[in-house]
Amino acid sequence: MKCISDIAELRLFMLRNERPIYFISASLFNLMGIDEWVGSFKFISYIDPFDGRHPDVFVPSKIPGFKPKSIEDITNHLLQHPEVIDYISRRGGRPGIVCLMFNEKTEEICKKLGVEILLPTAKLRQHFDNKMETVRIGNKAGVPSVPNTLGPARTYEELDCSARKAGLGADLVVQTAFGDSGKTTFFIASEDDYNLHAAKISAEDEVKIMKRINCRSATIEACTTASGTLVAPLMTEIIGKPELTPYKGGWAGNEIFANAFSEEVCAKARDMTIRLGDQLLQEGYRGCFNADFLVVPEDNEVYLGELNPRISGASSLINQAAFAFADAPLFLFHLMEFLGIEYDIDVKELNDRWARKELIDSRSQLILKSSEDVGIAAHAPATGIYRMAPDGSVSYDRFACRWKAIENDGEAFFLRFTGRGDARYKGADLGALVVRGRGQDDEFELNDRARNWIKGINRLYVSKPATEVQHA
Structure with missing residues (x-):
C-alpha cells in the first residue's frame, strides 16, 4: 500500500x-x-x-x-x-x-x-521500567528529576549520610527500582520512618533518594515513532486518597481538563516528554509510554517522576478523549509502528493541535480499591451507567460497554473489576469510575461529588467473611 x-x-x-x-x-x-x-x-x-x-x-x-x-x-x-x-x-x-x-x-x-x-521486547521494557534508569535516561535527554542521589540505603545512617552529601536535607522520599508507586515509595523524615520500611529498602542494591518537595502529580501519555514523539495533553493524577486506595503514594486515577496547569507548565512538560521519547527511540524503544511529572505550582517548575514504558492506567482516558476522536487515539500510532506500515505523519502539527484547549474535554477517572480485608463479595455492582440522585445516592441505570455512553453530569460509568465471589482483600481493585468534569478541587483534594460517587459505588458491594462463604 x-x-x-x-x-x-x-x-x-x-x-x-x-x-x-x-x-x-x-x-x-x-x-x-x-x-x-x-x-x-x-x-x-x-x-x-x-x-x-x-x-x-x-x-x-x-x-x-x-x-x-x-x-x-x-x-x-x-x-x-x-x-x-x-x-x-x-x-x-x-x-x-x-x-x-x-x-x-x-x-x-x-x-x-x-x-x-x-510491543518492544520484555528485556527492553524491563530496562526502562527501572526507576534508577529513569533518572539516567532523563539526564541524557536533558529532562531533570527532583534533586536526588542513587545508591544503597541498607541502614538509616547510610541513607542519611547519602542524603546530606547530596544536599537533600532530612525530609526524604525513597523509591525502589520496580513496582507500584504506592507500594515502593516511602516517605522518610526520621529513623522511625525508615524502620517501618527497612526490610524493603535495605534489600535493594540501589534506591532513589529524593528531596521531598511540595508538588502536584501530573502525567502524560506519549508514543515515540519514526516520525517523532506524539504527546497527549498533560493530566493531573489522583494520588494516595484514602477514599480510593490504602496506599499513601498509590495511583488512584486521573483528570483531563483544560487549564489543569499553567500554559508554561504544560509547554515544559510537552517539551520534556518529546525529548524523553526521542531519547528512548535512540536507545531502541518505540511505541507507547507514560511519563509522570512532579509540578511545583509556585514557580512553574517541572520534574520527571517516573517512566512507564508501556500502555498505562491513564491510557483508557486518553484514547477516548475529545482530541482522540478529532484525530485518532494515541494507540493507533503505536500499532502503526509495529504493523510494518510505511508512514510519514506530521507529528509537530498533531502535537500543536492536541495542545489546544478546545480539543481538551473534562473527564475524571477514579480507581476504587478495597481499603481492608473484608472477605468475599457476595454482591457486586454491574458494569454500566449509574445515576446520582439529588441526595447523593447512587443507583444503576443501564448497561454500557464504554464511558462515552455518559449523557450528562449526573451520570457515571463504572467498570467492575471485583465481581461476585471474588476476594475483597486490602488493595484489591474494585473498579474504575469515569465521570464528566473534575474529581478534585483546586487544592487537589477530592470534591464532594467525587466522594459521593465513591461512597455510592462502595455501598453497592455486599461482602461476607471468607469462612462464611466456604461453609455456605
Missing part, C-alpha cells in the same frame, strides 16, 4: 484491518474502546466485567487452583489456556498481541504459538 501521510488514511487503514489483534490482560480496561477503531481487534480477558455482553471480549473458563501473583502471570496463563489457543486458532490469520505486562516467558510462549508481540 502507499505511504500513510495523513490522519484520514491512518483511520481508514486501521478500520479496514483484517489481521487479528488481541489485547491480553486481566481486563480490557487500558485499551477500552480501541475495538471501535481497529478492525479484527479483540480482548482476551481473565475477568469479565460485562457478564458476557461485550461482543469483542473473550473470557475463558476458570482453571481451578490458578492463583496469579502478577499481571505477567495472568498474561501467560491466558496464552496457555486451551480455550484461548482454540479461539485464536479458529479466527486464523497472522495473530498479533499487545499486553499490559509481559516477560520473557511470554515471548517464549508466543514464539511456540506463532503469535507476534506488537
